[in-house]
Amino acid sequence: MSFNVSLSGLNAAQKDLDVTSNNIANVNTTGFKESRTEFVDVYASSLLAAGKTKAGDGVLTADVAQQFSQGSIRFTNNALDLAITGNGFFATVPELDSLERSYTRAGEFKLNADNFIVNSNGDYLLGFDVNADGSSASVALSTASPIQIPTASGAPQATTEVDIRMNLPAGDAVNTYAFDPTDPLTYNHSTSVTVFDSLGESHVQTYYFRKTAANEWNMYTAVDGVLLDIPGGVNSIANPTTGPSPNVRAAQLTFTAGGDFSTQTPATITTEPLTATVLVNGADPAQTLTVDFNLDTTGPNANEPTQFASNFEVTSLEQDGLAVGRLTGLDIDADGLIRATYSNGTSEPLSRVTLVNFANNQGLTQVGNTSWKESLVSGEALAGEAGSGTFGSINSSALEQSNVNLTSELIDLISAQRNFQANSRSLEVDNQLNQTILQIR
Numbered sequence: 296m297s298f299n300v301s302l303s304g305l306n307a308a309q310k311d312l313d314v315t316s317n318n319i320a321n322v323n324t325t326g327f328k329e330s331r332t333e334f335v336d337v338y339a340s341s342l343l344a345a346g347k348t349k350a351g352d353g354v355l356t357a358d359v360a361q362q363f364s365q366g367s368i369r370f371t372n373n374a375l376d377l378a379i380t381g382n383g384f385f386a387t388v389p390e391l392d393s394l395e396r397s398y399t400r401a402g403e404f405k406l407n408a409d410n411f412i413v414n415s416n417g418d419y420l421l422g423f424d425v426n427a428d429g430s431s432a433s434v435a436l437s438t439a440s441p442i443q444i445p446t447a448s449g450a451p452q453a454t455t456e457v458d459i460r461m462n463l464p465a466g467d468a469v470n471t472y473a474f475d476p477t478d479p480l481t482y483n484h485s486t487s488v489t490v491f492d493s494l495g496e497s498h499v500q501t502y503y504f505r506k507t508a509a510n511e512w513n514m515y516t517a518v519d520g521v522l523l524d525i526p527g528g529v530n531s532i533a534n535p536t537t538g539p540s541p542n543v544r545a546a547q548l549t550f551t552a553g554g555d556f557s558t559q560t561p562a563t564i565t566t567e568p569l570t571a572t573v574l575v576n577g578a579d580p581a582q583t584l585t586v587d588f589n590l591d592t593t594g595p596n597a598n599e600p601t602q603f604a605s606n607f608e609v610t611s612l613e614q615d616g617l618a619v620g621r622l623t624g625l626d627i628d629a630d631g632l633i634r635a636t637y638s639n640g641t642s643e644p645l646s647r648v649t650l651v652n653f654a655n656n657q658g659l660t661q662v663g664n665t666s667w668k669e670s671l672v673s674g675e676a677l678a679g680e681a682g683s684g685t686f687g688s689i690n691s692s693a694l695e696q697s698n699v700n701l702t703s704e705l706i707d708l709i710s711a712q713r714n715f716q717a718n719s720r721s722l723e724v725d726n727q728l729n730q731t732i733l734q735i736r
C-alpha cells in the first residue's frame with residue numbers, strides 16, 4: 296500500500312511540475328491565463344473499517360483550474376490591438392459562415408486579404424451591426440457577424456451653402472465702372488472659397504463686392520470664372536462670361552450709418568443652377584449655392600457683414616460640401632464601436648466588437664491558441680456590449696499580457712520539485728524496507 300501512496304504523490308508532483316512549467320513557458324503569451332493544480336486526498340473506507348486509524352491512500356489531481364484574473368495592459372501602436380479591462384471574451388469563428396465559435400482574451404488582431412479583422416490563427420472577429428448613429432442594431436450572439444473594414448472611399452457631398460463673415464470698408468469710394476470680373480478696377484474687393492459638386496470635384500467660387508452708394512454694396516458671384524445670376528437680385532448686366540444666363544444680377548447689401556447690417560436683396564441669396572455650362576464633368580446640373588450671412592443669429596457670435604472704417608476683412612468663410620475621402624484610420628472606442636475616418640473629415644460607424652461572458656469561466660474547454668469553447672460546465676455564452684452590465688471595457692492599441700507571476704511560479708516550481716523528491720525518497724525507503732524483510736532468514 297505504501298508504494299501506491301508514494302506513487303500517487305509522484306504523479307501529483309509531476310502534474311504540479313507540468314502545470315507550473317506550462318505557466319512559465321507562457322509568461323509572454325498575450326491573453327494567456329495561468330492554471331493552478333488542485334489536489335484532494337484519498338480515503339477508501341467501508342462500513343467495517345476502523346476510520347480512526349485509517350492512514351489514507353494518497354493524493355489525486357482534482358482539477359487543473361484556470362485563473363481568469365486580469366493581466367497587465369501593454370500599449371502598442373496598432374489600433375487593432377485590443378485589450379479587455381474587466382470581464383468578457385472576444386468571440387471568433389474559423390470561417391465566414393461558421394457557427395463554431397471560440398472565445399479568447401488575446402486581442403492581437405489584423406486585417407486579412409479581404410479586409411476582415413482576424414487573429415494570428417486566421418479566425419474572424421465577431422461584431423454587432425450598428426445603426427447610422429452608432430447604436431447596436433442587436434446584441435444577440437446569433438446576429439453577430441465577422442467584421443469587415445470597407446475599402447470604398449468616403450462619399451462626397453455637394454456644397455449647398457457658404458457662410459461668410461466679413462467687413463466692407465466704409466471709406467471705399469463708390470465704384471462707377473461697368474462691372475467686369477476680369478477687370479479689378481470694376482469692383483472694390485473679392486474673396487474665394489472652394490466648393491464641391493455632387494461628384495466631389497472641387498470648384499472655386501468667387502465673390503465680388505462693388506460699392507454702389509454710401510451704405511450700399513452689390514455682390515456678384517462666379518464659379519470657375521463663370522458669372523452666375525442671383526434670382527431676385529438687382530442691377531442686371533450683360534454676362535461678360537459664358538454662363539448659363541445671358542444677363543446676371545447681383546445681391547444688394549445695405550448698412551446703417553453705424554456700419555451695422557441693415558437689409559439684403561433678395562432675402563435668400565441663391566445662385567441659379569450651375570448647369571452643364573459650369574459642371575462639365577457630369578455632376579448634378581441642378582446644384583445651387585446659397586450665401587448665408589446667418590442673419591438670424593444674435594449675440595456676440597452673430598455672423599453678419601459689417602461696414603466699419605477698417606480694412607476689408609473676411610473673418611469666416613465656410614462651406615458644407617465634402618470631397619471624396621479615402622480611408623485614413625480606424626478609431627475603436629471603450630464600448631467597442633469601430634469607426635472609420637476618411638480624409639475628407641467624415642467618419643462612419645462600422646460595427647461594435649462583440650463581448651461574451653459565462654457563468655463559470657473555469658468551466659470553459661481549452662482548445663489551444665489561447666482560446667476556449669463553451670461547455671456544459673461553463674454555461675451558455677452571454678453576449679453584450681463592452682462597458683455595459685458586467686462586461687469590461689475595450690482598450691484600443693493595447694494588449695492584455697499573461698497574468699502569470701513569474702516569481703510565484705518559480706517558487707511553486709521549487710516546491711513541486713521538493714515534493715517530487717520527497718515522494719521519490721518515500722518509494723526508496725519502502726523499497727529498502729521490503730529488501731530488508733526479504734533478506735531475513
